[in-house]
Amino acid sequence: MVTASDVKVGPEVFINFRGVELRKTFISHLHTRLRRDGINAFIDSDEAPGRELKNLFKRIEDSKIALAVLSSRYTESHWCLQELVKMMECSPKGEGCNNKLLVIPIFYKLKISTVAELDGDFGRNLWDLWRLPGRGRDRDNRIVKWNEALQDVLSRNALVLPETGYGLVLGIKQYLVLLLKFL
Structure with missing residues (x-):
């Protein structure tokens, strides 16, 4: 069993996800397992409520690994993007x-x-989010950056989880343990 002194200081793994969809299911299990095994994993609820997005950016900068958990509702969130x-x-x-x-x-x-074709709810949510009023001239720049980031995701080695299960959480944990040894 890992003790509090075994957990690393500073975030090692930043987990980016659509909270309303995954917080109490897959992400909860993954976050708990990583922490239990001494990996300092960070999710947004680890931050004090009401903090600004720049605080999460700092967590990203300080991390060694970032998991971008894309789901059908991911593009509903300006913060996720x-x-x-x-x-x-x-x-x-x-x-x-x-x-x-x-x-x-x-x-x-x-x-x-x-994701590649911005199909279904994933694509529709992205365009709906972009169409929201406000943010002035940054609106067009915002969609360009979001699209570039999504295209970048597609160019990387990825994990594809067609279903859930505790075995998948353990597999991801083992994968991260190996990666962290080399970073």
């Missing part, structure tokens, strides 16, 4: 941060082709 843009900026292909963040996309009950 903004975090994804930041993750891609901090990755070796990006132009910001320390350029050392390993980004691992996880397609959770979502086909890769749905």
Whole structure:
């Protein structure tokens, strides 16, 4: 059993996901398992309520690995997409941060082709979010950045989870343990 002193200081793994859809299911199990095994995994609820998005950006910058858990409702969230843009900026292909963040996309009950083609609810939600009023001139720039980040996700090695199960959580945990040894 891992003790509190065994857990690493600072986030090792940042988990980006659509909360309303996954927080109490897959993400809860994954987050708990990682923490139980001494991996300092960070999700947004670990941050004090009411904090600004820049605080989550700092967590991303400080992490070694970022998991982008894409699901059918992912593109309903401006924050998810903004975090994804930041993750891609901090990755070796990006132009910001320390350029050392390993980004691992996880397609959770979502086909890769749905993201590639912006198909179904995934694509419709993205366009609906972009159409929301406000944000002035940044509106067009925002959709370009979101699209670039989604295209970047498609160019990376990904995990595809067509269904759930505790075995999948353990498999992901083992994969991350191995990666963290080399980072």
